[in-house]
Amino acid sequence: MRVLLLGGTAEARALAAELHPETAVISSLAGRVPDPALPVGEVRIGGFGGVDGLTRWLRDEAVAAVVDATHPFAARITANAAVASARARLPHVVLARPAWPVGEAIVVDSDLDAADVVVERGFARVFLTTGRSGSAAFANVDAWFLIRAVTPPDDVDLPPGHELVLSRGPYHYADERKLLVDYDIDALVTKNSGGDMTRAKVDAADDLGIPVIMVDRPRLPAGVSTVSNVIDAAAWVRAL
Known part of the structure; x- marks a missing residue:
């Protein structure tokens, strides 16, 4: 099973390691950071060309599911991934790390x-x-x-x-x-x-x-499924 893992975070790298080698994970990095910390497994760097480009890529690459483990403020790719996954009729989940308690902030x-x-x-x-x-x-x-x-x-x-x-x-x-x-x-x-x-x-x-x-972090797209940690994200993938 081929899974697109939208990454660039510590959680994404940990998830790629957790699933490797049982699952064919393709980790995607935006390419904005020079010399990024790379996860294990297959890695692609760069954008997809918006929602249409991502939808085509998911179909062309025979991807079976999408896990969005990008930074909580990467609102554009998170929104694009939600729409593209729906268009391609693929299971999709967001690994949303818990926000900090705001306290007196x-x-x-x-x-x-x-x-x-x-x-x-x-x-x-x-x-x-x-x-x-x-x-x-x-x-x-x-x-x-x-x-x-x-x-x-x-x-x-x-x-x-x-x-x-x-x-x-x-x-x-x-x-x-x-x-x-x-x-x-x-x-x-x-x-x-x-x-x-x-x-x-x-x-x-x-x-x-x-x-x-x-x-404050941007709101997630309406209706998306979420998990809050790497273990639950790995369980979600394995349950497929």
Whole structure:
């Protein structure tokens, strides 16, 4: 049985390893990150050409099921996969890692809303961790930003006052706490990505009394089936 696994996350790599070699898993990566961590088994890199392209690809490759284990904020591919799977009449499930508890965080709907909060609250030194595409919303904000991303923003205006740090998780509590203190950070802006790889910054900020501005994750397409962990996703595939 051939299964398309939309990946690029730690959960996707773990699921590919869990199913290998009993299931022919084709892991698909968007190709936006240079030198990505690759899963075991067959890997394809790049887009499909929207819903129509993905639908054709699923049929041409005789795929039997689709597992979407992309990042919680990869809304476009998640929406396309739901529609294409329905058109191809294939079983489809989303591996949706649980969101972080928001606690005392200021929850907003978008990067632009987060930028508005920074301005309204008068934060001066902000740790910005919304990824390379999220930095543009803060280009005209009069504050200093420590911007952390896996790859540099492409053709995006950055705030005049900033330092760019390129790194990839997992991150650890002691290091995150030291970073917040050393840079005299007075606000953290993050997406509610969930998972353990990047949670430490939120815990450290909470313990230091630093306000957290958290961008809420986009809603999943209506009617999709979901599982919350790798074991349940593997069980879903095996049950087919």
